Amino acid sequence: MRIGEVAEKAGVGVETIRFYERKGLIEQPRKPADGGYRSYSSETVNRVRFVREAQCLGFSLNEIEELLTLRADPETDCADVRERAQAKLDEVKDKIARLAGIQSALENLIQECRGDGPASSCCPILDALDTDDKESMT
Amino acid sequence: MRIGEVAEKAGVGVETIRFYERKGLIEQPRKPADGGYRSYSSETVNRVRFVREAQCLGFSLNEIEELLTLRADPETDCADVRERAQAKLDEVKDKIARLAGIQSALENLIQECRGDGPASSCCPILDALDTDDKESMT
DNA sequence: CTAGTGTCCGTAGCTAGGTACGGAGTCAAG
DNA sequence: CTTGACTCCGTACCTAGCTACGGACACTAG
Structure with a gap:
């Protein structure tokens, strides 16, 4: 799934996805094989939605990252x-x-x-x- | 009560009180008689506390103003x-x-x-x- | 091959919500 | 009557979280 599709499904702008990527809130999907385009899984859409949701509830992006990194990190x-x-x-x-x-x-x-x-x-x-x-x- | 006392009781900085005043979130207490100093009632402390509280819960200052103006406005x-x-x-x-x-x-x-x-x-x-x-x- | 659409990247600009600065005035205590 | 704490005001600056710009590259349809 490319960036525009993710953005549309999550209800945000393309720039916002790139911004969240820089912030480390979503996966870094460098795929030089595919013409240099980002390629995302559908989980990313859910992550982005969750970010917007949690923001409305008064969490900062840093806090949201903490929430998100609670999940499966096999090293933890x-x-x-x-x-x-x-x-x-x-x-x-x-x-x-x-x-x-x-x-x-x-x-x-x-x-x-x-x-x-x-x-x-x-x-x-x-x-x-x-x-x-x-x-x-x- | 002067600005410093309000700020201390509400747990914010003096500049924040002035900022909220400019935004119309708290009363405008111009008192030229008293040497030109602002003079606040203790209600202001509660208002400021409420503002901080509501911010943590994801309300913007504009929304908080809406909440606050729900109270006694005899014209309404x-x-x-x-x-x-x-x-x-x-x-x-x-x-x-x-x-x-x-x-x-x-x-x-x-x-x-x-x-x-x-x-x-x-x-x-x-x-x-x-x-x-x-x-x-x- | 060319036009159109989407994407790349870096950088600049924007809003909200404060926070800090600096020079001047007020006032109580010594 | 000076010193120190507090306040005045306007303006400048700062962080968070986007949002827009602009020139280059990729891929698709005609």
Whole structure:
């Protein structure tokens, strides 16, 4: 599969694929036999999609690389992989918990803003989140 | 409260507060009476903390402003607020769902990497996430 | 053989989100 | 009334993550 096809299937530009390649986020597919064109496997499409996905969720490209290198590297000791995976898992759980806080703040807001009149002093998104601060300030 | 105190309590630099002020993310506290110094309420500290928090979770500053302006703007119609809050709520739920996908991929990975030997071909973080793609490709 | 499309590479430019600099003013303590 | 800590403002600079440019090469169809 050539670069244009990968880019299209992953929903990004060709330049982005080249950029990710330089960053080491996807395989380096030098194939001088094939006229000097890059040739990718379909796994690359999934990798690129995963990168975009993880970016939306607040991971940097470096963190995403860490996530991706958790997989099959035959040289790596399994205990090490497990340890890094656990660290990432903790991060992910923390993100979920904090998003859940925002979620319930928004739900409260929607509950409280039932009427059609002026919003006056209802709509306390920060107030809803302040409780966190108060807990951590005792 | 002056800018340095806000910055310290929120755990950011003074320049960052000024930057957020320029962006309209926090109140504009021009107080020429007080020697020309900015004077902030303690709410600003919470706002700044919320901004940093939300950034970690993948929201841009523009999106964060949208979240923050959901609160008490006496001119705003409550129905409009509710609508925007619902849209944000959908985004947040979606993020949580996608993080949950990564979470279970990591949990699988940790399960499968029980041994101490070489990692060989276990550790399928992408494989675990591929299932998503397959569902959306039917 | 030629035109068109896709790819190669390096380098330059762009947006978001800060971060640092430098010269001047404010204020409290000594 | 000077010293030191803090603040003012504007501008310049920086990193991350793309995105565009431009000239050369490959491959396909006509």
